Amino acid sequence: MLKRLSGIIEQLRGRSHLPPNASGRSPRQPFFSRLRAKYDAANTTLDNMKHWSRADGLSASSANSPEVRRTLRNRSRYEVANNSYARGITLTLANDVVGTGPRLQMLTADDAANRFVEAEFFAWCEAIGLAEKLRTMRLARVADGESFGLLTSNERLNTPVNLDLRLIEADQVASPTLANDSARYIDGIRFDADGNPTSYDVLRHHPGDDFFAYEEEYNTVPAAAVLHYFRCDRPGQIRGVPDITPALPLFAQLRRFTLAVLAAAETAAEFAGILYTDAPANGEADSAEPFEPIELEKRMLLTMPGGWKMAQMKSEQPATTYAEFKKEILNEIARCLNMPFNVAAGNSSGYNYASGRLDHQTYFKSIRVEQTQLARVVLDRILTAWLREAILIEGYLPNSLRTLDSTFEHQWFWDGHEHVDPAKEANAQKIRLASHTTTLAIEFARQGRDWETELKQRAKELALMRDLGLTIESDESDSSPETEVTEDNAEESQSQQAD
Structure with missing residues (x-):
């Protein structure tokens, strides 16, 4: 040994x-x-050679080159513009993420200043149509892969702050014709030594305009005035690709299969009937010209040539697998957006209550993630720019907010998601509050509302009802919540806490 x-x-x-x-x-x-x-996946065989022939080791910026992104944008825009499912999916996603628009809640120590800023910022958002622009940015990210917003000044706004948000398409942020890309200048974006964008080159006209010229002039906009909204999938990625990129071939397959089924059904319907004979070749049967069309009149009795019979064409379309094929391919299309099938198809006929809620959990979690990114990339920067402009207006902001030396604490509220059974949701909410496993702030936030604002409004209503002599129902139940907990609402409470 x-x-x-x-x-x-x-x-x-x-x-x-x-x-x-x-x-x-x-x-x-x-x-x-x-x-x-x-x-096994690293082996190249005759069976998988074609499948892996397009795999490469390109970097994120090289893989998402301007030519590649331009092709993806054009194709995804075409599908969204011409495919009803693609249009509905993108609109639903934008409506669910943005909803009626975010609402600001300031969390500084000065309550009066908080209420003033919230009201003034809301009025400014309504004046510039911020909710509509945010939905447009989300739609652009689906079809274009990214969206850009420029913080500009608009003197025609009827608000003290003249800040405005102007949206531009991704095509306009590009390197000028004579500019060469380098390590710190890629596709119209200039970076510093730490990889932070410092400026953006924006073409003055869209490359798709009829009067666009290759020697078109451009503006260099500082990065502080540019909002770049996209999803970063790879380290080092600086430009976005459409969210529906993996589904583009599937949309084409759905279109081709639908047109093929429709064409087959139309072809079968165009033939009223056929003449056929059971006689063998050269057998006893009157002569008939093959493939000769015969005009038929309504409610007429016809005689056939000797030895010939008439039969109606059997329509084999649509195939029995057509509906199943559409369901499976729509499910695969919506998967890249974390969207359940019933939301993508607008059809929940095959769902029960439990499966519908289970599918929505992943979807709602994805929406919360997107809302967090939208708040960080877009809303926080808009609020900072708005406060900087407001500070410059003499006597506009309260004294406690006339400095940006410290970051003002705040949060954003979004539209809540309606429950299928409001009674069960209210009962589960009551149990959670009684067991001290939640707070009013959390419960109101689920509905996209500010708990302080709602409680103050409720106090005003109760005071007015007392003054008018109206009956006020007691908020306390006759029996304790523990005695009202049944097996059904306990399970509902657990499922609500899981959400």
């Missing part, structure tokens, strides 16, 4: 002079070289 171990050590050191063994392999070769770990 010691002799064998000594020989192995000599092999590892490369000083063994032993002759080759019976297998022909030199003993100087380390013994562990016989163990080779491999992956």
